[in-house]
Amino acid sequence: MADIPKERQSGGVAIGERIKVMNPGGLPPQVLQKGMAPRLDRLEGKTIYLVDLHFNDSGSLLNQMQAWFTEKIPQVHTRLVQKAGQMLEDDPALFEEIRTHGDAMIMAVGH
Amino acid sequence: MESEYGIPSVPIHTHVFASIARLVSRSKGMPGLRSVFVPQPVMGKSPEELRADLEGLDPVTGKLVMQEVVEVLTQPLDVTDNEKIIYTPLISRFLEPDSEENLTQLFLENLWTDGLPIIFPTEARVAAMLAGTRRDPLEVVGRMRPAPTREHWAFTVEQVAVNAVMAGARPEYFPVILALASSSVSARQSTTSSGASMVVVNGPIRHEIKMNWGMGAMGPYNHANATIGRAYGLLSQNLQGGSRPGETFMGSSGNNYAYNSVTFAENEERSPWQPFHVQHGFNADESVVSVFDECITTSFALGLREKHWREHLQSMLLGMDPECPPVFLLDPIVARLFIERGGFDTKEKLIDWVHDHAQIPAGVYWDYQGVQNHAYPDALKGVEPFATFVKAKDDELLPVFQKKDIKIVVVGGETNGYWRIMGARYQKSISIDEWR
Numbered sequence: 001m002a003d004i005p006k007e008r009q010s011g012g013v014a015i016g017e018r019i020k021v022m023n024p025g026g027l028p029p030q031v032l033q034k035g036m037a038p039r040l041d042r043l044e045g046k047t048i049y050l051v052d053l054h055f056n057d058s059g060s061l062l063n064q065m066q067a068w069f070t071e072k073i074p075q076v077h078t079r080l081v082q083k084a085g086q087m088l089e090d091d092p093a094l095f096e097e098i099r100t101h102g103d104a105m106i107m108a109v110g111h
Numbered sequence: 112m113e114s115e116y117g118i119p120s121v122p123i124h125t126h127v128f129a130s131i132a133r134l135v136s137r138s139k140g141m142p143g144l145r146s147v148f149v150p151q152p153v154m155g156k157s158p159e160e161l162r163a164d165l166e167g168l169d170p171v172t173g174k175l176v177m178q179e180v181v182e183v184l185t186q187p188l189d190v191t192d193n194e195k196i197i198y199t200p201l202i203s204r205f206l207e208p209d210s211e212e213n214l215t216q217l218f219l220e221n222l223w224t225d226g227l228p229i230i231f232p233t234e235a236r237v238a239a240m241l242a243g244t245r246r247d248p249l250e251v252v253g254r255m256r257p258a259p260t261r262e263h264w265a266f267t268v269e270q271v272a273v274n275a276v277m278a279g280a281r282p283e284y285f286p287v288i289l290a291l292a293s294s295s296v297s298a299r300q301s302t303t304s305s306g307a308s309m310v311v312v313n314g315p316i317r318h319e320i321k322m323n324w325g326m327g328a329m330g331p332y333n334h335a336n337a338t339i340g341r342a343y344g345l346l347s348q349n350l351q352g353g354s355r356p357g358e359t360f361m362g363s364s365g366n367n368y369a370y371n372s373v374t375f376a377e378n379e380e381r382s383p384w385q386p387f388h389v390q391h392g393f394n395a396d397e398s399v400v401s402v403f404d405e406c407i408t409t410s411f412a413l414g415l416r417e418k419h420w421r422e423h424l425q426s427m428l429l430g431m432d433p434e435c436p437p438v439f440l441l442d443p444i445v446a447r448l449f450i451e452r453g454g455f456d457t458k459e460k461l462i463d464w465v466h467d468h469a470q471i472p473a474g475v476y477w478d479y480q481g482v483q484n485h486a487y488p489d490a491l492k493g494v495e496p497f498a499t500f501v502k503a504k505d506d507e508l509l510p511v512f513q514k515k516d517i518k519i520v521v522v523g524g525e526t527n528g529y530w531r532i533m534g535a536r537y538q539k540s541i542s543i544d545e546w547r
Contacts, residue, residue: 015212017210018208021206022204026265028262036192037116037117037119042185063158063161064158065180072177083488084492085491098118104120106120109124109153
């Protein structure tokens with residue numbers, strides 16, 4: 001290595017020499033915070049919609065959750081429903097129903 | 112539901128999605144959204160096991176799951192949950208100057224590479240790459256995101272050039288790479304299936320930049336094929352906001368196809384059929400790149416036997432998951448055999464045969480987990496053909512694949528009649544000429 005010029009010991013850049021390179025990243029989006037809904041003062045007497053996204057047997061999990069509510073907090077009314085469309089698609093009819101007749105929503109399983 | 116319908120909500124995820132749930136909540140503008148986690152997996156568990164998971168601990172927080180569900184719905188929000196805040200992350204054009212050794216480590220730690228050595232994107236090299244197009248360096252090429260749940264990131268011609276340099280591509284390949292970047296189809300999708308991309312190039316540009324569509328076309332024997340595909344992968348992971356396991360990549364086992372996104376050119380000259388891009392609305396003399404995703408499976412065969420080719424082909428097709436439609440990659444020898452054996456003098460006739468003969472009972476079809484996950488919600492929404500399929504009796508035969516999803520490409524150098532069926536989903540074809 002002693003007879004090779006220092007600048008050619010690493011493909012044209014001297015070992016240890018600093019080089020300036022460009023950032024491979026893209027342009028991130030702006031994010032505006034959205035508000036959240038007020039919480040309930042209690043669950044008793046309320047209607048909770050259990051929304052099945054139909055992913056990887058999520059309906060089976062929600063069946064068990066519904067059974068848990070029935071046993072442990074029987075004053076909570078639950079409705080187990082399936083959301084139509086792919087995961088990120090709104091189901092306007094269902095969402096309106098929840099707004100009109102429900103007090104809360106539990107949705108499973110996210111992915 | 113929270114912000115538009117005013118309904119307090121509890122999203123339930125499995126615990127392996129904890130980082131993603133937090134990141135998505137933030138990127139969608141709701142950093143205070145409280146998720147509850149159950150142990151992975153939910154799929155395949157008995158009712159007793161699922162009940163035990165619900166009555167047990169959240170693996171992420173250590174709290175009792177159902178206690179957490181009640182708390183999420185009833186505990187008051189924090190004062191910051193309803194603030195109007197704008198987040199604007201900043202990205203610098205250059206990195207801090209450093210030695211090659213330190214930069215190599217930086218690129219690896221930031222997951223800006225595929226783990227293999229890269230060409231450092233100096234300003235001079237990026238300028239040389241930009242000479243491969245007449246487009247303005249600051250022009251926005253498009254947007255990408257790793258998953259539909261994530262936010263889109265935009266990127267410029269220059270930013271695509273940075274990644275093209277890293278991949279080792281030459282300036283004459285840049286229009287193809289720009290066309291791929293403009294597709295919005297990420298080659299680094301955050302799907303738990305680990306689906307990769309596949310890229311097919313048609314038209315005169317194949318000759319201009321010396322791509323391979325003959326012997327060894329699918330790798331690893333051609334510089335253009337290799338580096339264009341690699342550039343597509345690198346630009347996807349870096350320009351879409353990242354591809355980090357656990358956060359922006361959730362592929363359970365990964366996919367070796369991702370190293371160069373199965374990039375090759377069609378053997379138009381030796382094909383007895385219309386080129387792929389002409390089938391999809393382009394003129395033969397246009398240069399076009401076509402993109403597939405969910406590229407996971409490969410089945411292969413040798414030749415097409417006179418006596419039992421139908422049964423052999425059916426066996427291959429019925430061994431595929433309905434979620435990954437068949438893309439035939441036929442050596443020219445086999446393309447001619449399909450005409451000789453079955454009279455398929457057009458690609459469309461072969462597609463018709465595949466659709467009509469790859470059929471399974473409805474009970475079997477609907478029991479595929481992927482079909483349950485993706486086709487059933489569409490059936491509920493009334494999307495055809497699933498809305499009709501879901502009404503079929505269990506023993507009624509249903510076509511596994513839709514005609515529009517069955518594709519045929521001719522590739523290979525005729526050293527033998529080997530051919531493949533890749534499971535992959537066609538997305539779109541894009542003009543390369545517009546990016547010259």
